[in-house]
Amino acid sequence: SKRRGRYIYPRYKPEMNKRNNELMTIQSDLYRALERNEFSVVYQPKVSFSNGRILGAESLLRWKHQTLGMISPATFIPMAEDNGLIEAIGEWVLATAATQSKFWQLDGLPSFLLAVNLSGRQLQEDGLLDTVRSIIRTSGIDPTLLELEVTETFLMQDIDHSLSLLHELKSIGIRLALDDFGTGYSSLNYLSRLPVDTLKIDRSFVVDLEESKERYNLVRNVIRMSHDLGMQVVAEGVETQTQFELLKSLNCDEVQGYFISPPVSPDKFRMLLENQPLI
Ligand code: C2E
Ligand code: CA
Ligand code: CA
Ligand code: CA
Numbered sequence: 001s002k003r004r005g006r007y008i009y010p011r012y013k014p015e016m017n018k019r020n021n022e023l024m025t026i027q028s029d030l031y032r033a034l035e036r037n038e039f040s041v042v043y044q045p046k047v048s049f050s051n052g053r054i055l056g057a058e059s060l061l062r063w064k065h066q067t068l069g070m071i072s073p074a075t076f077i078p079m080a081e082d083n084g085l086i087e088a089i090g091e092w093v094l095a096t097a098a099t100q101s102k103f104w105q106l107d108g109l110p111s112f113l114l115a116v117n118l119s120g121r122q123l124q125e126d127g128l129l130d131t132v133r134s135i136i137r138t139s140g141i142d143p144t145l146l147e148l149e150v151t152e153t154f155l156m157q158d159i160d161h162s163l164s165l166l167h168e169l170k171s172i173g174i175r176l177a178l179d180d181f182g183t184g185y186s187s188l189n190y191l192s193r194l195p196v197d198t199l200k201i202d203r204s205f206v207v208d209l210e211e212s213k214e215r216y217n218l219v220r221n222v223i224r225m226s227h228d229l230g231m232q233v234v235a236e237g238v239e240t241q242t243q244f245e246l247l248k249s250l251n252c253d254e255v256q257g258y259f260i261s262p263p264v265s266p267d268k269f270r271m272l273l274e275n276q277p278l279i
Pocket of ligand 4: 180
């Protein structure tokens with residue numbers, strides 16, 4: 001019957017085909033994006049709740065495709081992790097951001113902690129330590145002003161290996177942040193073993209703060225416990241005044257999100273550095 005057919009055959013959707021074709025184009029063009037100079041880095045400030053000054057900035061990768069325009073890292077980073085390109089791309093981001101940061105410092109702008117994302121795949125690569133050391137040397141960035149953001153999903157895969165790698169990274173003098181906290185499975189107990197300096201509370205928790213008393217209490221406990229462990233706490237994806245006020249009252253250290261500023265071009269970030277405090 002007509003009715004049954006509706007369930008058996010998917011409806012033909014031209015936009016589905018278009019999306020699939022786009023994804024295939026993106027996947028194959030990713031191989032050339034570096035040499036075609038299509039990547040850039042934007043910077044999003046992390047600001048002190050107490051005085052509105054920029055304590056850090058997260059480097060975020062952007063790809064402008066010749067015909068498709070801007071492509072989200074949420075789309076192409078997982079592809080780059082699958083095909084191995086993430087190692088070269090990640091190295092490019094680190095070198096670009098570290099060099100930029102050193103330029104700003106030489107220009108006499110206020111110093112801040114530069115954060116760069118590391119994907120799980122990069123953390124499994126043998127040459128990671130050498131790569132990080134060599135980029136610090138060539139860019140001239142002060143290693144104490146560099147922070148690498150790692151996610152807990154990676155850490156849980158092989159705890160012993162992860163721990164020794166993180167300790168080696170720390171021995172270079174850089175800082176480590178645990179990204180997207182709350183989205184994986186790491187227990188609070190396990191957290192005390194990690195040599196991380198900063199914990200980033202995932203946006204999903206920030207969104208729930210106003211709605212759920214349980215979430216509110218959870219975030220309060222996470223902040224307290226992090227402080228007990230000597231860690232700084234950054235709240236990600238803060239978009240509203242209410243979220244801002246709640247997190248501030250919970251003694252969260254730093255705020256990152258559209259409420260303060262979206263990720264911006266180097267020129268705009270420079271203006272932010274020159275126009276502090278931001279709140
Ligand atoms: P992430 O590391 O969790 O980065 C934060 C994401 O949240 C960024 O998305 C940022 O633009 C967005 N964001 C910041 N403030 C707000 C806010 O107030 N509201 C909302 N809704 N979103 C906000 P973006 O730039 O699209 O990056 C997405 C993800 O792609 C990143 O998530 C990270 O996992 C990955 N990524 C981006 N750049 C790199 C990179 O250079 N290397 C690696 N390995 N991954 C990267
Ligand atoms: Ca991040
Ligand atoms: Ca994050
Ligand atoms: Ca994320």
